[in-house]
Amino acid sequence: MVEAVAFYSLAALILGFGVLVVTAKSTVHSVLFLVADFLCVAALYVTLQAQFLAVIQVMVYAGGIVVLYLFVVMLVNLKRPPEAHSDPRRMGRLGLVMAAAVMVELVAIFALGWSKPEVTGGGGLSPNNVEQLGRLLYQDYLIPFEVASVLLLVAMIGAIVLAKREL
Amino acid sequence: MVEAIILPLVKIVIVLVAVLVTVMYIVLLERKVQAWVQVRLGPMRVGPHGILQPLADVLKLFVKEDITPVKADKWVFTAAPIIVLVPALIAFAVIPFGKTVTLFGTTMPGYIADVNVGLLYIVSVAGIGIYGIILGGWSSNSKYPLLASLRASAQLISYEIAVTMTLVTVIMLSGTLSMVGIVDAQLAKGWWFGFMQPVAFAIYFIGGLAETNRAPFDLPEAEQELVAGFHTEYSGMRFAFYFLAEYANMIVVSTVATTLFLGGWLAPFPNVPALSLLGLVPGWAWFILKTFLFLYVFLWVRATLPRYRYDQLMRLGWKWLIPLAILNVVVTGLLKVLV
Numbered sequence: 001m002v003e004a005v006a007f008y009s010l011a012a013l014i015l016g017f018g019v020l021v022v023t024a025k026s027t028v029h030s031v032l033f034l035v036a037d038f039l040c041v042a043a044l045y046v047t048l049q050a051q052f053l054a055v056i057q058v059m060v061y062a063g064g065i066v067v068l069y070l071f072v073v074m075l076v077n078l079k080r081p082p083e084a085h086s087d088p089r090r091m092g093r094l095g096l097v098m099a100a101a102v103m104v105e106l107v108a109i110f111a112l113g114w115s116k117p118e119v120t121g122g123g124g125l126s127p128n129n130v131e132q133l134g135r136l137l138y139q140d141y142l143i144p145f146e147v148a149s150v151l152l153l154v155a156m157i158g159a160i161v162l163a164k165r166e167l
Numbered sequence: 168m169v170e171a172i173i174l175p176l177v178k179i180v181i182v183l184v185a186v187l188v189t190v191m192y193i194v195l196l197e198r199k200v201q202a203w204v205q206v207r208l209g210p211m212r213v214g215p216h217g218i219l220q221p222l223a224d225v226l227k228l229f230v231k232e233d234i235t236p237v238k239a240d241k242w243v244f245t246a247a248p249i250i251v252l253v254p255a256l257i258a259f260a261v262i263p264f265g266k267t268v269t270l271f272g273t274t275m276p277g278y279i280a281d282v283n284v285g286l287l288y289i290v291s292v293a294g295i296g297i298y299g300i301i302l303g304g305w306s307s308n309s310k311y312p313l314l315a316s317l318r319a320s321a322q323l324i325s326y327e328i329a330v331t332m333t334l335v336t337v338i339m340l341s342g343t344l345s346m347v348g349i350v351d352a353q354l355a356k357g358w359w360f361g362f363m364q365p366v367a368f369a370i371y372f373i374g375g376l377a378e379t380n381r382a383p384f385d386l387p388e389a390e391q392e393l394v395a396g397f398h399t400e401y402s403g404m405r406f407a408f409y410f411l412a413e414y415a416n417m418i419v420v421s422t423v424a425t426t427l428f429l430g431g432w433l434a435p436f437p438n439v440p441a442l443s444l445l446g447l448v449p450g451w452a453w454f455i456l457k458t459f460l461f462l463y464v465f466l467w468v469r470a471t472l473p474r475y476r477y478d479q480l481m482r483l484g485w486k487w488l489i490p491l492a493i494l495n496v497v498v499t500g501l502l503k504v505l506v
Contacts, residue, residue, distance in 0.1 A: 063294025
């Protein structure tokens with residue numbers, strides 16, 4: 001009962017903030033709603049007994065990445081959205097295609113794989129799931145983890161090269 | 168019912184009141200310490216030796232006119248001081264003031280919550296506080312606050328890396344992220360981590376000075392260049408919120424340093440029978456004593472050291488502290504494997 005109330009109110013908040021992110025007039029307000037959205041997602045993780053994920057969500061997304069968004073938005077000082085390269089009808093059509101794709105995906109998931117995933121959470125997880133997560137990341141899934149970090153490194157070097165013409 | 172809801176609420180109220188009163192009196196202590204360093208008397212008029220000065224200051228802040236600049240972004244301008252203050256206060260949720268505390272005749276845990284990600288919780292909550300500073304500077308729609316908030320956030324983000332790296336070494340030694348677990352690990356090892364990890368301790372403290380925008384890293388509020396920094400346009404209670412947050416953050420940094428490096432609530436030499444007399448003093452008293460040691464050093468440093476130049480600040484952070492902190496992690500790991 002308590003869990004259901006927590007879930008539905010958090011879900012409503014997440015969706016509400018999500019809508020506000022795309023409808024807010026000022027870009028800075030959008031970014032702020034995005035932060036609120038991420039915080040609600042973190043709260044959702046807490047209700048799922050995934051405290052580590054919740055804290056990382058706050059630290060990396062709310063505290064790290066969005067701060068950079070905010071920097072960019074503040075520094076470029078967008079008074080109005082850049083209309084120059086946005087043909088509203090083309091954007092609308094693109095949005096329709098995207099929405100249809102997501103719809104198809106959802107239908108496929110619910111129709112074909114409706115069987116609920118095996119639930120290991122809740123009682124099955126030991127309270128100290130940081131340790132479990134660490135073992136999974138650094139023992140069982142070490143290579144994917146390292147590949148992902150190399151990918152991030154490549155992206156970072158790429159960004160530096162693009163930004164700095166003469167090194 | 169009582170255990171689950173009433174007790175934590177009582178503890179939350181006690182901690183909040185204690186933090187707010189401590190902030191009021193640290194401001195007085197800061198003025199006094201600075202005055203003594205400069206061979207002055209400091210506040211002397213309100214009460215004996217100025218002991219009631221904080222009350223007068225708070226009253227003044229309450230009744231001052233609260234001005235919002237015409238061209239400010241009103242919503243963000245109002246929200247920013249709150250965004251900066253709330254994280255500073257909720258960080259205290261996981262600080263262990265003692266293993267057990269006896270209150271009204273009942274013994275209970277000396278912390279509000281012991282989560283298994285306590286340390287990360289503090290780091291992540293501190294990250295949210297940055298928004299209050301950036302947004303306060305931006306929403307004022309004035310150039311000095313904007314410049315100061317850019318400085319402040321760049322400084323915070325740079326030093327956060329080094330500080331987080333020092334936390335990693337502590338976690339490697341203790342094997343847990345829980346704040347209570349970290350103190351227990353220091354008891355079990357027989358060493359405060361401050362002695363096992365002097366480099367991490369030093370980097371943490373320097374980073375703590377920078378993250379709370381204290382001297383010698385108080386560039387975001389360098390008067391000569393930026394009027395008053397990111398809160399130039401704020402007045403009355405909203406300004407007080409920024410002020411409160413800065414000092415609350417100082418207390419957070421001090422309590423975390425106490426927990427991680429100076430054995431939290433442990434008495435000195437808890438494993439030496441000859442000195443077991445020291446254990447008669449309750450744990451929370453040791454904790455508060457150690458915390459005030461740090462707070463005093465904060466004030467002392469401010470009265471002693473001149474402010475860094477911005478490029479010096481960045482060079483210290485990126486070229487010295489971060490590589491040193493990473494090296495420290497590597498050395499700690501090697502020692503852990505070899506020894």
